Amino acid sequence: MATQLGDKIRELRTKQNLLLRQVASKLDVDTSIISKMERGERPIKKEQVATLAEILNADKQELLTLWLADQVMDVIKDEQFADEALKSVTKKIKKGK
């Protein structure tokens, strides 16, 4: 249930002594949503990742990569042939597309 990006955001936020409420207002969502995002209970929108990077002074590219990894993980978790499918996709994107 936990996500890489959620964990990272919580880590960044607490290290900077920011309250959920403070991040929430800047992101323009309810406090409960941020709480759930950090704990992987609610998905984080891609556009929100960029905003979060600004709020938390983090590297946008790094957060976006974590976000994408979470998306992929969500699809392959509990899947028997995950490794083979991942290999196939990796190969495919390496050539051009």
Add this chain to the structure above:
Amino acid sequence: MATQLGDKIRELRTKQNLLLRQVASKLDVDTSIISKMERGERPIKKEQVATLAEILNADKQELLTLWLADQVMDVIKDEQFADEALKSVTKKIKKGK
């Protein structure tokens, strides 16, 4: 837009001289749905893949892997950091999960 699984299904179906209508009735969906599935215009449900394998005398595992690869591809297509995210996920599932 095209999918690996859709292409495979069409290939299997036509090689066996089966009509959309025939596959549709066995799968219990409208003809138009199969048409769209084959061309990647409609997603294929995981449960349907198993049924399709039976109908088309194909290897269930192979089709399921194609299905999963399509799911992953759907998430990472157009993504700038796809390669890095895939690498990260691959590493993560290799150690136990």
Add this chain to the structure above:
DNA sequence: TATTGTCTTGACAAATTTTGTCAAATATAC
């Protein structure tokens, strides 16, 4: 060209899922 059979397309409403909002419950600090 008309006819027949196959496949494709688009529109539509029903069903499902996702989303935000809110209040109450819980936890943490003082």
Add this chain to the structure above:
DNA sequence: GTATATTTGACAAAATTTGTCAAGACAATA
């Protein structure tokens, strides 16, 4: 204890997905 911060769950609104259907396009054949 009080006060502040976070979590939880319920709920309706909004958005997306789903199946159904009829009409259109296409191909072969007479």
